Amino acid sequence: MTDWETVTIRVDPETKGEWEEYAEEHEEVANLSHLVRYSVSQEMASETPATVRSSQPEDERIGEVLQEMRELSEQVNDVNTKVQSLQREKDATEKFDMQTLLLELLPVPQEEELRGKSQGEWGVTAEELASQIGAEDKSVILDPLDRLEKNTGLVVSVSDGDTRAWWKRE
Secondary structure, three states, X not given: OOOOOOOOOOOOHHHHHHHHHHHHHOOOOOOHHHHHHHHHHHHHHOOOOHHHHHHHHHHHHHHHHHHHHHHHHHHHHHHHHHHHHHHHHHHHHHHHHHHHHHHHHOOOOOHHHHOOOOHHHHOEEHHHHHXXXXXXXXXXXXXXXXXXXXXXXXXXXXXXXXXXXXXXXX
16 A cells, blocks of 8 residues: 655635546546646656746747837827927918918008108007907017018018017008
8 A cells, every 4th residue: 555645735716626627527637636646747747847838928928018019109109290290280370370360460551651650650569460369468479470571571560669560561
């Protein structure tokens, strides 16, 4: 008769049930004890330890995750580039729209208006233009006015101290 030692292991009831079910369904193991002995023997006989076997797929998954993260990062960068491009386009459109509006509002002095008046008298101030378009602050129109004056030559301004007036050339 063989001397047997008893080894007690603790597992949750669900795991024990799975092992018992496996033992019933597979003829190579006679019962739960045999399944545990057989599994331990197989593990010990294998050339690759369980920790190495289980880490290889994990390493592969980590590599896959890193690759997916790189791809996501590239996609985010592409989206950011597109958003920045759209923002620049929107800003340019808004600037163009403001310039177009200002050109419509700026007065064009007639020859008879020029006689006996200073240029500031028949031009319009930034405050007056801002009021006409419903802007609370003249700063929203100063840049567009300056661009129109410098870049197009369609707008002229004159300053007499604290006040600056603009008008459109004929």
